[in-house]
Amino acid sequence: MNTAALVITALAAVLFVARVLRGPALADRVISVDGFVSTIVVGVTIASARPDSGIVESTVLVVALGGFVGTAVLARFIERRGS
Amino acid sequence: MDQLFDVIGGICLIAGALFALLAGIGVHKFEDPYSRMHAAAKSPTLGLILVAIGAGFTIRTFSAIATVFLVVVLQLLTSPVGTHLAGRAVHLRVDVDQDGPDELARDEADQA
Numbered sequence: 001m002n003t004a005a006l007v008i009t010a011l012a013a014v015l016f017v018a019r020v021l022r023g024p025a026l027a028d029r030v031i032s033v034d035g036f037v038s039t040i041v042v043g044v045t046i047a048s049a050r051p052d053s054g055i056v057e058s059t060v061l062v063v064a065l066g067g068f069v070g071t072a073v074l075a076r077f078i079e080r081r082g083s
Numbered sequence: 084m085d086q087l088f089d090v091i092g093g094i095c096l097i098a099g100a101l102f103a104l105l106a107g108i109g110v111h112k113f114e115d116p117y118s119r120m121h122a123a124a125k126s127p128t129l130g131l132i133l134v135a136i137g138a139g140f141t142i143r144t145f146s147a148i149a150t151v152f153l154v155v156v157l158q159l160l161t162s163p164v165g166t167h168l169a170g171r172a173v174h175l176r177v178d179v180d181q182d183g184p185d186e187l188a189r190d191e192a193d194q195a
Contacts, residue, residue, distance in 0.1 A: 001093030002141075005134075008100035015107030016123070027116035027173040034169055035106055035123030038162065042103045042131050045151065046096055049138035057138070057150035064154055068161035075168035078176050 002050050009043040030074055037067035088140050095137030102130030115182075116173065124166040131158050 016036040020029050041064050048055045109122025135151040142148070174187060 001097060005093075005096040005100040005137075008097065008104050012100070012103040012105075012107035015104075016110060019110045019119075025116055025173075026177050027170075028110075028119060030169045030173055031116060031120045031123050031166070032110055034166055035110060035127060038123075038127030038131065038158075039103045039106070041154075041158065042099060042127060042134050045131065045134045045138050045154065046100065048147075049092070049096060049141040057142075057147050057154070060154045061150060061157070064157050064161070068165050071165035072168055075165075075172040078169075078172040081176075 002046060005046045006043065009039060009046060013039045013043065026078070030071075030078065033074065034067075034071050037063075037070065041067060088143060092137045092140030095133050095140060097137075099130040099133030099135075099137060102126045102133060106130070117170070120166060120170050124162060128158055128162050131155060 013036060016032050016039060019032040020036065023029055041060060044055065044060050044063050045057075047053050048057050048060060103126070106122055106126040109126065110119050113119045113122055132155055135155045138151050139148045171187070
């Protein structure tokens with residue numbers, strides 16, 4: 001069940017990456033990167049529920065915080081620089 | 084009892100992963116960037132809540148449940164803020180086709 005959930009999450013991440021690559025506008029790319037990071041947080045949480053993975057739950061905390069900082073920096077960068 | 088918890092946790096994990104997949108599909112199905120933002124921001128957060136419940140049922144230690152709860156609270160606080168920042172920056176700086184009036188420009192004109 002855990003493996004199935006991981007596979008589904010990986011599929012979702014692939015869909016987000018495809019949208020980042022296809023664009024067409026910068027808006028789509030930024031939004032998709034944001035969604036991709038959220039999907040990664042979901043994936044790491046599932047991986048931390050596996051007893052054999054060795055991933056501690058605190059890792060999820062770090063990934064979630066890093067994702068938020070990344071999105072905020074990206075937004076600040078676009079607001080300064082323009083399209 | 085342990086087996087029951089494992090099954091409940093597994094179902095929650097798969098349901099949460101399906102919500103993440105739904106977000107991935109929505110990002111491709113919706114027509115304009117603002118609708119896509121709605122798909123990319125909301126459903127992974129709901130998916131994370133379900134996955135956190137599933138992880139809590141699977142691991143069953145106090146420290147794990149506390150950490151996962153903290154992650155959910157953090158994500159509920161930061162995900163709307165981050166998406167709002169990204170959407171605002173894109174709206175101000177990039178030309179995006181929009182149906183309806185530009186309400187952000189109208190509000191800022193009212194304040195000035």
